[in-house]
Amino acid sequence: MPYVMVQIPKTPAPAQRSVPTSADVARLAGVSRATVSYVLNNTSAVRISEPTRRRVHEAAEELGYVPHAAARSLRAGHSRMVLMPAPAIPVGSLYSRFINELQQALGRLDYTVVQYGSPGPAGDDAARAWAELRPVAVLVPGSGLGPQGVALLRRSGARAVVTLGPEAVRGAHALLMDHAAVGRAAGAHLYARGRRRIGVVVPEEPGLEVFSRPRLDGVRRSLRGTGATVTELPLAYEEEAAAALAARWRDLGLDGVFAYNDEYAALLLRALQDEGVAVPGDTALIGADDLMVGRLLRPRLSTVHIELPSGRDLAELVDRAVREPGAALERREVLGAAVVARDSS
Amino acid sequence: MPYVMVQIPKTPAPAQRSVPTSADVARLAGVSRATVSYVLNNTSAVRISEPTRRRVHEAAEELGYVPHAAARSLRAGHSRMVLMPAPAIPVGSLYSRFINELQQALGRLDYTVVQYGSPGPAGDDAARAWAELRPVAVLVPGSGLGPQGVALLRRSGARAVVTLGPEAVRGAHALLMDHAAVGRAAGAHLYARGRRRIGVVVPEEPGLEVFSRPRLDGVRRSLRGTGATVTELPLAYEEEAAAALAARWRDLGLDGVFAYNDEYAALLLRALQDEGVAVPGDTALIGADDLMVGRLLRPRLSTVHIELPSGRDLAELVDRAVREPGAALERREVLGAAVVARDSS
Known part of the structure; x- marks a missing residue:
């Protein structure tokens, strides 16, 4: 604790x-x-x-x-604090921008976002630790919080619990973010480009599984029944690891590859070029997240652009839920995924 | 508030x-x-x-x-909460890794890092808002907190206030991070390479001034009295802006350029290459922060590698300060800057 x-x-x-x-x-x-x-x-x-x-x-x-904010919230029953667990891994620029926008938007509605540090307790034990701060609302990205955790938070005075993840949790508002959609878009794109032996780069860095597994599953699902093959390619975010993967590229016999995101795609692109593998001639390559790095490389990287909920929409949902804690729970699909085809695929 | x-x-x-x-x-x-x-x-x-x-x-x-954590801390006088203001801008990967390491290290010492959201009050008003949560220690990156804010935090029970910034603040422990050292290293490197008309890329994005101003000043200081000139080059982090800057490159007549960090350097490098400017032939280029992107481009980017305090050292300092709130204040230079010369300069 x-x-x-x-x-x-x-x-x-x-x-x-x-x-x-x-x-x-x-x-x-x-x-x-x-x-x-x-x-x-x-x-x-x-x-x-x-x-x-x-x-x-x-x-x-x-x-x-x-x-003492604590004493105030003891009297008032709650605070203006919106608690979010802080990510357990260094955040990427996409998530960093999202958090920032959300903070700004909640700030304009007179809430303060407090990011509760990890490593901490997990699952419903985490909910107990958060509840001790008596937040008025709790925003939980990823999975892990169960219905018991939600109930505990509500019992201790949180007027709204909102999850951002692949599945809804009983008692909480759900913004459904299904990262499988990213993999599905990438898989369908490579298939449409005539590629049939598809590799999927999966980061070896711990903590990213919550995004990388559904992305991989999405590729698999998009190719089911087509006869195309899917090969999982674990990769650490290091030049040496990418060079080692590129060195056995011809043995792998892949003609298309989806890399977890544009950073991993950039790393692999450079390694493939150094190895003399032509992109997209020998292997078509697509990343995800539409990061700047993809536009700076040659060939320009194809990518899956991801639409996250706007900080403003999310802030308004939180505010509505706080003001009407008894209202019906919201369930909304919020993750959009669209291929941006450039020169690498 | x-x-x-x-x-x-x-x-x-x-x-x-x-x-x-x-x-x-x-x-x-x-x-x-x-x-x-x-x-x-x-x-x-x-x-x-x-x-x-x-x-x-x-x-x-x-x-x-x-x-209720609040009630507990009312009784006990303090919590195990280490409060940090959350950055007001999307964080870069260097800072994200630093925060993450710090969270882990403080977690191992049974503290919880709570990042207090912005936008919020500034300066000593911010200190008042933070004090309401009764943190046992407060870690403040950047400048803005004055001696009155520190005193207020101490009075309300914070056993330690630690600043990470260019200057020490009365009453607080200071980890001195002088980003001018980054600019000095870059300026000296370009001068040693025979460059005399030096450009400095300064991001137009708001919020980065706290780093970009001292980096620019550092370049100026390193070239003082040498006869070399320094030209400030404002640049938005967008391909169009970089292309526009590259289009007037020959008129600027610069033979060396230090870009704020490797991301801006990568953006400029690509634009200069598209414009037919040879790097490093016509213009030598150096970035900063030693990010992966610099190693993926050709020519490989020279950079200034930055040494931040390790999360573990910082966590131990906080813990020591909490356990002995009356001990002498620590003042330490913690930012190291070393040129990594690759192929772009």
Whole structure:
């Protein structure tokens, strides 16, 4: 558990000794603690005169008193925090842009995105750790959270749980992102180009399976019943590994290859060229994610462009779900995949 | 303020109605609330029999009671949360790897990294928002946090504040990362290669100034007094923008160029080649960050390799600072910059 219990110290530690409390503010302002709480929490339920408000704000300022978000959320029942588990692996530029856009959009709606660090507990244990922060909404990319985890989050006050992944989870809103669609598009494209012996580059780096497995499965599904073959090609993201793969290319006898994404495709393209394999003459090559690198290489890389939900749409879904926690659960397919045919296939 | 006050609802919202409390656990287990608190917080100050402990745990389990991290940290004075502001711009692969390594390392020491979302308040207002979550330590990359913000964080219970940036801030540990060193290394390299009319590519994308300005200044400083000229070249990360810059390359009359990083260098290299400018014959080119893309292009890109502090070292510094909040502040230069000369310069 990341929230390990800390023994309550017998004497307060130096750093805490001078933490000002709302009682200090009340004393300095000459009002009750309840009044301090009403003023600083901006409660509209109680009428408080402007001069009193001002006195409380000035006293808080003078003492450097900071209200405790935790205490606030204990009182209010929830916060404006949208919790997301932080990715367990270094993120690619596509995901980084998506997170960024989402943060901006939620920020405009007065939410704050908090990315909860990994490595942490997994599955429903993770849900328990997240619940301890009392987020108002939880956004979970990937799979792993089960219905029990969702129920626990709802019970502890999260008004909305939204998953982004291949399958819906009971009790949660679901933005369905089926990466098999990426593989299906790539497989169909290579087949349409007359390729029948298809390789699929699968990254060896741990953590990427959640995307790479469905992409591979998608290629398989798109070629089922056609007589075309699919060969899995594990590849580490290193020049040496790519050179080793390219060195046995002629033995593999592949005439088409789908690489996990444009970075792996670029790595393989360079290695194939160094080995004298003509692309697309000998082997057609297509990547995915439509990254800039694909446009800088020659031949220009064909790719599968991926449409993710816009940060703004997602932020609005979260906000709607928070405001109406009892409304019907949303289920939406959000991942679009479209081939951008350039010169490598 | 990201923690916007939420009006306390007159009747509890549906999602909150059934949130189990420690009082429910106490009732079911047949013990006092204090006992529940002692058991679930694992307090060693009070002796509680094993059967009682078990009864409390079973009751909590049955009810699905989740302790409130906030309430815990109110009691304990602090949490195991290390707060970092999330970057306001999509992160590059270098930074993404760094954050990931840091998360892993802090996780092994039982801390949880929480990335606090932007856009949020800036400067010392940001510190106030962070303080509301009562982190045990705060790690602030970039500049912006002032001594008042540091003091506020310390007052609200953060045992350590660590900045990663160009300058130390009073009251905080400082890991000094001077990106001017990157520009100095690049400038000196181009000068040593006999280049005297040096261009510096500066990204037009907002948010990167915190790195790009010192890199440009570093080039200027390395060439001061040599008679070499420095020309600033603003560039958006788009093929069209690079083509437009390359089209006026001969008018610019530059014989050397340092691009902000390898991504911008790759973009410019391709545009220069399309324009018939020989690299390094007409213009020597060097990038920075030592990204894979630089090794995939021909000629292979020269680059400035950057050494960031290891996640493990940084995690240990945070842990030391948390355990001894009164110890002397650390100041350390952590950014190393070394030229990797390949074929483009």
